[in-house]
Amino acid sequence: MENRYLGLIEKSIQDHWDLPAFSDYEGQTFHFKDVARRIEKYHIILEQAGIKKGDKVGIVGRNSSGWAIAFFGTLAYGAVAVPILHEFKPDNIHHIINHSETKAILVGSNVWENLNECLMPNLKLIVGLESFAILKAKNKEVYKVRNRINEYFGKKYPRSFTAADVKYHTEQADELAVLNYTSGTTSFSKGVMIPYRSLWSNVQFAYDKLKFIEPGGEIVCMLPMAHMYGLTFEVLNSFNKGCHVHFLTRIPSPKIIGDAFAKYKPILILAVPLIIEKIIKNKVFPELEKPLMKFLLKLPYVDKKVHQVIAKKLNASFGDNFAQVIIGGAAINKDVETFLRDINFRYTVGYGMTECGPLIAYSYWDQFRQGSCGQIVDRMEVRIDSSDPTTEVGEILVKGMNVMLGYYKNKEATREIFTSDGWLRTGDLGTIDADGFLYIRGRSKSMILGASGQNIYPEEIEDKLNNLDYVSESIIADKNGKLIALICPDWAQIDAAGIDHDTIDALIKENLKLLNAELPSYSQISGHKLYQEEFEKTPKRSIKRYLYTAAINN
Numbered sequence: 001m002e003n004r005y006l007g008l009i010e011k012s013i014q015d016h017w018d019l020p021a022f023s024d025y026e027g028q029t030f031h032f033k034d035v036a037r038r039i040e041k042y043h044i045i046l047e048q049a050g051i052k053k054g055d056k057v058g059i060v061g062r063n064s065s066g067w068a069i070a071f072f073g074t075l076a077y078g079a080v081a082v083p084i085l086h087e088f089k090p091d092n093i094h095h096i097i098n099h100s101e102t103k104a105i106l107v108g109s110n111v112w113e114n115l116n117e118c119l120m121p122n123l124k125l126i127v128g129l130e131s132f133a134i135l136k137a138k139n140k141e142v143y144k145v146r147n148r149i150n151e152y153f154g155k156k157y158p159r160s161f162t163a164a165d166v167k168y169h170t171e172q173a174d175e176l177a178v179l180n181y182t183s184g185t186t187s188f189s190k191g192v193m194i195p196y197r198s199l200w201s202n203v204q205f206a207y208d209k210l211k212f213i214e215p216g217g218e219i220v221c222m223l224p225m226a227h228m229y230g231l232t233f234e235v236l237n238s239f240n241k242g243c244h245v246h247f248l249t250r251i252p253s254p255k256i257i258g259d260a261f262a263k264y265k266p267i268l269i270l271a272v273p274l275i276i277e278k279i280i281k282n283k284v285f286p287e288l289e290k291p292l293m294k295f296l297l298k299l300p301y302v303d304k305k306v307h308q309v310i311a312k313k314l315n316a317s318f319g320d321n322f323a324q325v326i327i328g329g330a331a332i333n334k335d336v337e338t339f340l341r342d343i344n345f346r347y348t349v350g351y352g353m354t355e356c357g358p359l360i361a362y363s364y365w366d367q368f369r370q371g372s373c374g375q376i377v378d379r380m381e382v383r384i385d386s387s388d389p390t391t392e393v394g395e396i397l398v399k400g401m402n403v404m405l406g407y408y409k410n411k412e413a414t415r416e417i418f419t420s421d422g423w424l425r426t427g428d429l430g431t432i433d434a435d436g437f438l439y440i441r442g443r444s445k446s447m448i449l450g451a452s453g454q455n456i457y458p459e460e461i462e463d464k465l466n467n468l469d470y471v472s473e474s475i476i477a478d479k480n481g482k483l484i485a486l487i488c489p490d491w492a493q494i495d496a497a498g499i500d501h502d503t504i505d506a507l508i509k510e511n512l513k514l515l516n517a518e519l520p521s522y523s524q525i526s527g528h529k530l531y532q533e534e535f536e537k538t539p540k541r542s543i544k545r546y547l548y549t550a551a552i553n554n
Contacts, residue, residue, distance in 0.1 A: 005177070005200040006076060006168045008207075008240050014163040016215055016242035022065035024249045025260065030065050032242075035072065036166050041149050042073040042132070044156065048145045049104060049125040049137055053078030053169065056100050056179060060084035060093060061108025061129040063225050063247045068235055070106040070129065071225070075177055078169035079104075082179045083226040086111050092189070094119045096181045100191060100408065107135070173197040179408055180228055182354040182538070191408030194228070198357035199236065201379050201401040205359060206237040208378070210268065212323040215242030217267040220260045222252040228358040229328055234270055243267075254278075261319035269322050272329040272541040273336075276347075277466075279317065280336045282492065284310060311343040324365040326350050328358075330542045331440055331459060334371075335467050341370050349373045351438060353426060355417070356380070356402040360426070361438045372437040377402070382438065383423060389432050393441045396430045397423035429457070446545055448478045456483070456523050464518065465525075468511040470494055470504060473535060477549045482526040485512060486548050488534050505530060 016032045023029040030038070051057065057074045059081060061067055074081040082100050084093055086108055097105060097120045104125035107115070117126065117136060126136040134146045145152055157165060171177070178194040206213075219238045223230025238245045246264050248256055261269075287293060287310075297303045318325065328350040340347050348365040351373035352358030360382070363374035376382045379401040386394025403424050406414035417425050429441040442457035458476035465474045465485060472490040476483055489504055499507070508528060516524050529552070535543045 003173065003197070003200050003204070004171060005196045005203065006171055008200065008203060009072060009076065010166050010168055012240050012242060013166050017163045019216055019242055020244040021239065022068050023244065023246050024065050025247060025256070027249065028065065030069070033163070035069055036163075037153070037161060038069045038132075039073040039076055040156070040161065040165075041153050042070070043077050044149065044152050045127070045132075045134075045142060045146055046077055046079070046104065046125070049139055049142045051077075051079060051104050051125065054080065054176075055104070056080045056082050056102040058082040058084055058097055058100070058102040058105035058107075059129070060088075060105060060111050060226070061086050062110070062249055063221055064108075064129065064249050065247060066106070066129045066132065067225055068239070068245070068247070070127075071231075071235075072239070075171075076168035078171070080176050080179055082181070083231065084181065085224055085226040087224075090114045090116070096189070096191075098122065100179055100181075106132075171196045173200075174405065176405065178228075178357075180226075180354055182227070190410055190413055192354045193405040193408050194354075194357045195405050198402045198404065199232075202232050202357050202359050203236050203240050205362075205378050206233060207240060209362070209364070210237070210241075210323075213238070213241045213243060213267055217241065217243045218264040218321075219243045219245045219268060220257075220264055220266045221245050221247050222257055222260075223270055223272070228354045229352065230270065232358060233268075233326070238268075258317060261317065265319040265321035267321060267323055269318055269325045271325055271327055273327055273332040274330075274541045276325070276327055276340075277333050277336050279314075280339060281333075281467075284314070284339070307343040311345060314343070314345060322346065324348055326362070328352065331463070333466060334463055337370060351440065355404045355424060356398065357404065359402060360396075360398055363437070369433075369437045372433075372439050374438065375436045376438065382432065384430065384432055386431075390434060391431065393429050393431055396426045396428045396438070396440075398426060399423050446549075448476075448483070458483075461519065461523060461525070464515060465512075468508075468515060470499075470507055470511070473543065475535065475543060475545055475548050476525070477552045479527075479552050483523065484552060485525045485528040486531060486535075486552065487528055488531045 013032050013036050019032055020029050021032045021035050057079045059067060059070050071081050082102050084096055093115060101122060103123065105123060106127045106129045108129045112135065124138045125142065128135055134143050137143060174195050174197060176193050177196045177199055180192045180194060181189045182192055219234060221230065221234040223234055225231045225235060235245060246260060248260060250256065296306050325347045327347060332349055346365045348363060348368040351361040359377050360380060361374040361376050368374060381399045383397040384394040385397055386392040397419065399422060419425065427443055429447065431439050442459045446458055448456040448458060461476045462474045465471055470489050470493060472488045475486040477486055487508060494504060512525050512528060536547060537543060
């Protein structure tokens with residue numbers, strides 16, 4: 001069968017047999033041949049435990065080589081991978097395992113200690129993600145097999161194990177590969193059914209378009225692998241290309257990320273806007289506000305030199321070897337994007353959703369148009385649900401090989417997200433220009449209808465609000481026909497300025513007056529509420545808006 005995703009994996013292992021594939025930060029390195037051997041040993045355990053093709057296998061834990069090997073091994077066996085974000089609460093993990101009818105899980109030690117196996121009665125096998133040790137097994141023979149795994153492996157391959165022995169499950173295009181439970185910004189978790197054709201199409205697009213990535217290239221994996229954005233482009237694409245992926249294996253703090261970039265100098269960097277915006281707003285913008293810098297930026301020719309110096313420092317903070325930084329997962333702040341464009345920073349903004357595994361739009365950084373999220377990708381179509389897609393905002397509808405099969409055991413939600421003629425409703429609003437560049441305006445479910453019938457896009461107001469002093473992040477909510485700003489202050493900036501926390505409410509109120517002077521009358525902010533801690537996020541670092549907009553009206 002052509003266009004097999006597992007065919008790509010077989011070939012990559014065979015072609016890159018002696019190259020390093022995965023490394024844990026300051027830990028063990030696995031070459032492609034090591035990964036292949038681990039997969040075969042994993043298959044022996046799954047078979048002994050009674051796991052069959054088509055069964056669900058959960059993977060929950062921090063990013064690691066073991067996580068990646070478990071994922072590839074699960075698919076290669078013919079089972080369905082169920083990635084679960086390790087930051088989910090135990091009751092949510094229990095629910096996902098039961099709802100998905102998962103038969104086996106590979107679990108990190110920090111997650112396992114908080115789970116209750118009695119609440120997951122259908123599990124046949126529980127394996128430690130770090131060591132592949134058997135934590136629990138209904139078939140007691142599994143313990144013996146694991147303890148003597150090298151012996152069993154030797155019996156299976158008595159004449160040695162070579163690249164020629166790498167032969168995996170032969171999948172069908174519409175066969176379920178991944179069941180990904182996404183915690184969205186506007187609703188609760190749903191199980192997204194990703195077929196093999198979606199994995200193949202996404203990875204093949206990256207193989208065709210990201211030609212700067214070559215075998216042996218270094219990649220730092222810092223996005224959660226339980227989310228399709230990081231999984232597909234930091235791991236699946238890199239493994240297919242023969243790259244060396246470095247897993248941070250811990251909370252990706254700015255220091256750890258910076259150290260990893262400096263040490264490994266990755267050729268491709270994937271980031272969510274929050275990471276980029278924090279670097280620019282906290283480290284760069286304050287420098288630009290200094291009187292001398294403001295003066296220099298007004299001088300012809302000198303301003304370009306200043307930008308070059310800033311760009312050099314910024315490039316160095318990302319390892320100085322990257323071909324481009326791909327920003328995805330949410331919209332990027334307009335002021336930050338303008339600044340990146342001014343200094344000729346090698347960035348691009350992509351667009352996708354879990355339901356498309358995830359890619360919908362992308363363009364290489366030197367072809368990318370500011371404000372857009374690229375052009376529709378290969379094997380996908382896009383349609384704007386409006387009378388004039390270039391000027392009139394409408395919902396973005398997509399169709400193509402990347403699109404999911406539907407939501408697991410949720411026919412109603414599946415019917416709601418597809419049109420009668422098969423287009424997937426993204427829930428995002430946008431326009432598309434004459435050259436096919438897509439522009440996101442907001443989410444259809446977050447749009448607020450003004451008192452006089454005006455469409456108010458809260459993301460546009462939040463974008464301006466987040467640029468004000470002492471504001472870290474915000475949500476604009478409708479309360480009884482008036483707009484309320486829910487604000488998490490930038491406590492780091494406040495403390496650095498030596499401002500008393502008791503006075504911050506008054507300062508924010510003054511800033512909101514300045515913002516209202518820029519806004520049309522129908523989108524004026526009538527009040528605000530401060531939050532001490534940052535807003536709860538989805539795996540891709542988008543705010544769970546529904547939690548707060550619902551609470552403000554109760």
